[in-house]
Amino acid sequence: MMKTILVLNGPNLNMLGLREPEVYGSETLADVEQTCREYGGGLGLVIEFQQTNHEGQMIEWIHHARRRIAGIVINPGAWTHTSAAIHDALIAAEVPVIEVHISNVHRREDFRHFSYVSRVAKGVLAGFGTDGYRMAIQHYASSLEQSNA
Incomplete structure (x- = not known):
């Protein structure tokens, strides 16, 4: 049975590749989605990938x-x-949560140093660019493999 990983992206991430490429790189969110789906699929995972600029929608996806x-x-x-x-x-x-940030938020403005999400996350990946998504998916694949052994 295939296991599903939900990849959620918040506000302004639809602007990847356009917004501050010196901070966030040149990949688009569509590029990140394709990478996540292909990488996850190769590990036997189904990847559901979503982005929204509306907080209520994000909460609905999490509830679901x-x-x-x-x-x-x-x-x-x-x-x-x-x-x-x-x-x-x-x-x-x-559900286990891994928080991902493309930039290293701790090297940026002070207001970015606090995270409500980190307080409930199993782990945090920050500053690895879009590779952080792949690293999180790899972690789930390894964890699920161990739990099925």
Whole structure:
């Protein structure tokens, strides 16, 4: 049976490849999605990939994930630093969470150093560019393989 990983992307990530390429690189979100789907598929995982600029939509996707998927990879964008609602939704989902940031948020503005999501995440990947998504998917594949052994 194929296991599903939900990859969620928050506000402005639809602008990857256009917005601040010196910080976020030149890959588009479509490029990241294709990489995640191909990489996950090669590891026997189904990847559901979503992006929204609307916090309520993100919360709905997280709620729908409850007990339906094996893990969440989330790049919450600016909601990282502002959304207690996403924090609470991730707790309610009862699904392992890995937080991903393309840039190293700890080398940036002070307001980016706090994360509501990190408080509920199994792990955080920051500063590895879009490779952070692949690293998170690899972690889930390894964890699921160990739990099935």
